[in-house]
Amino acid sequence: MPKRLRRCKECGEYTLQRDRCPHCGGEVEVPHPPRFSPEDPYGKYRRRLKKKVWIKKFGPPPRGEGE
Numbered sequence: 001m002p003k004r005l006r007r008c009k010e011c012g013e014y015t016l017q018r019d020r021c022p023h024c025g026g027e028v029e030v031p032h033p034p035r036f037s038p039e040d041p042y043g044k045y046r047r048r049l050k051k052k053v054w055i056k057k058f059g060p061p062p063r064g065e066g067e
Contacts, residue, residue, distance in 0.1 A: 006029060
């Protein structure tokens, strides 16, 4: 089983440990994006969530732009 590089969510340091960051004890995550597939079964849901987060953070786009 290959080891994957992991990144701490709190301090941003990289490590090979799977459970906790050895520097600060924070939670670690895999920093690599998921593999691309042209038959993306969840793309519709991911784009919908991304749009909701964008609107919540920045508000709706002004009318007339991008049309």
